[in-house]
Amino acid sequence: MAHDSLNGQAPARRLSWNDPDVRSVVYQIVALGLVGLVAWFLISNTLHNLSSRNIxxxxxxxxxxxxxxxxxGPIDFAPHNTYARAVLVGLLNTLRVAVIGIVLATLLGTIVGIARLSKNxxxxxxxxxxxxxIRNVPLLLQLFFWYAVITETMPGPRQALHPLPGVFISNRGVKLPVPADHFAFDxxxxxxxxxxxxxxxxxxxxxxxxxxxxxxFPVWSTCIALILGLPIFGxxxxxxxxxxxxxxxxxxxFTGGVTLTPEFAALLFGLVVYTGAFIAEVVRSGIEAVSHGQTEAAAALGLRRGQILRLVVLPQALRVIIPPMTSQYLNLTKNSSLAVAIGYPDIVSVANTAINQTxxxxxxxxxxxxxYLTFSLSISLFMNWYNKHIALVER
Known part of the structure; x- marks a missing residue:
C-alpha cells in the first residue's frame, strides 16, 4: 500500500460491512428488490384474477x-366511432376547460389580489x-350551485335573453355567432x-x-399592434x-352559431371563481413581499401609482408568485375531474362510461x-422554465 501511495495511486478499497457506502448500496438494492417483488405480486395476482373470471x-x-x-366536444363524435376517439374527445374537453380556466382565473385572481391592497x-x-x-365553500357545492342557477333560473329558448345581436342566453346555454367557414378567417x-x-x-x-x-421601447403598443393588426391584415x-x-x-x-352548454359554463365559472380566490391571495402576498422602499424610490422618481405597480412591484413580485401559482394551476386542472358530477363529458366521464360498458x-x-399526469407534468415543466427565465442572475 505504501508503494501504491508513492506511485500516486489510491489504495485498493476493501468491501466491508462497516463501510457506510457499502451498506447504503446494499440497502438500496434490497429496497429496490422489495418494490419489484411487490409490483410483480400485484400485477400477476391481478392478471390471474382477471383470467379466472374471463375478463x-x-x-x-x-x-x-x-x-x-x-x-x-371540439371534434365530431358519433356512436359508431371507436372508444379511442371517445377518449380523445374527453381529453380535448378536459384540456379546453383547463386552458381557458387557467387564463381567466389568473386574470380574476390578479385583479382581486391587487384590489385587496386598495386604499379604498x-x-x-x-x-x-x-x-x-369562496375559499371556505367546497368546490363541488359551488359547481352544483352554478349549474342550478343556469338551468333553473334562466328562461327557455323561446323566452331567451337577447343582450347583443346574435347572442341568446337560455337554460340550454349561451348561443354565440361565429365566423362562417371561409379561408380569410383561417x-x-x-x-x-x-x-x-x-x-x-x-x-x-x-x-x-x-x-x-x-x-x-414601447413594448405594449407594439405587441397590441402585432396581435390585433396581423389578424386584420390577414x-x-x-x-x-x-x-x-x-x-x-x-x-x-336554436340552430347555427356555437353553444356554450350549461355544463361547460357551470364548470368553467365554478373553477375560475374558486381558483381565482386562491390566486388572489398568492398575488397579494407576492406584492407585499416587495420591499416598501422600492415603491418609495419609484414614487420619488415621479412615477404614478399604476406605473409603480406595473414597472416596479409586479416584476419583482413575480419571483415570489410563480411557485405557488404553479400549484393553483395544477389544482384547477385536477379539480376539473369534478365535471362528472354535473354531466360535462371530460376524460373522467368518458372513461367511466367506457369502463361500465367494457x-x-x-x-x-x-x-x-x-x-392527468401528462397535464400536470407539462404545466410544471412550463412554469419551472418560466420561473428560471425570470429569476435574478447574480453577476
Missing amino acids: ASGFGFLDREAGFAIGE WLIAKLSLFYVET LAGVAFLIGLVLSVLVSNWAKRRQDATGQS WLIGGAPLEFDIPKLRGFN GQAIEGILIIMAV
Whole structure:
C-alpha cells in the first residue's frame, strides 16, 4: 500500500460491512428488490384474477365501436366511432376547460389580489369577503350551485335573453355567432398565432436592449399592434368577408352559431371563481413581499401609482408568485375531474362510461391517470422554465 501511495495511486478499497457506502448500496438494492417483488405480486395476482373470471385485459377495446354519444366536444363524435376517439374527445374537453380556466382565473385572481391592497375601504372589504367566502365553500357545492342557477333560473329558448345581436342566453346555454367557414378567417387565426410569437420575441429583445443601453421601447403598443393588426391584415388579404353563422330559433331550440352548454359554463365559472380566490391571495402576498422602499424610490422618481405597480412591484413580485401559482394551476386542472358530477363529458366521464360498458376498469383508470399526469407534468415543466427565465442572475 505504501508503494501504491508513492506511485500516486489510491489504495485498493476493501468491501466491508462497516463501510457506510457499502451498506447504503446494499440497502438500496434490497429496497429496490422489495418494490419489484411487490409490483410483480400485484400485477400477476391481478392478471390471474382477471383470467379466472374471463375478463379481457389490455387496451384492445379502444379499437371497438363505442356505441354511446357524447354531448359536446371540439371534434365530431358519433356512436359508431371507436372508444379511442371517445377518449380523445374527453381529453380535448378536459384540456379546453383547463386552458381557458387557467387564463381567466389568473386574470380574476390578479385583479382581486391587487384590489385587496386598495386604499379604498369598500373595494378592499368586498375583495376580502369574496376571498374568504369562496375559499371556505367546497368546490363541488359551488359547481352544483352554478349549474342550478343556469338551468333553473334562466328562461327557455323561446323566452331567451337577447343582450347583443346574435347572442341568446337560455337554460340550454349561451348561443354565440361565429365566423362562417371561409379561408380569410383561417388566415386571420394563423396571423393571430404569429402575432403572439412575435410579441414574445419583441418583449425579449426590448428587455435585452434596455439592459444593454438603458433605452426603453414601447413594448405594449407594439405587441397590441402585432396581435390585433396581423389578424386584420390577414382577414383583408383573404377578401374581408363579413358572413357570420348567426344562431336562429327553430322550433324549441336554436340552430347555427356555437353553444356554450350549461355544463361547460357551470364548470368553467365554478373553477375560475374558486381558483381565482386562491390566486388572489398568492398575488397579494407576492406584492407585499416587495420591499416598501422600492415603491418609495419609484414614487420619488415621479412615477404614478399604476406605473409603480406595473414597472416596479409586479416584476419583482413575480419571483415570489410563480411557485405557488404553479400549484393553483395544477389544482384547477385536477379539480376539473369534478365535471362528472354535473354531466360535462371530460376524460373522467368518458372513461367511466367506457369502463361500465367494457368492464375494463384497470385500463380505464390507467388512461385517466396518464392524462392527468401528462397535464400536470407539462404545466410544471412550463412554469419551472418560466420561473428560471425570470429569476435574478447574480453577476
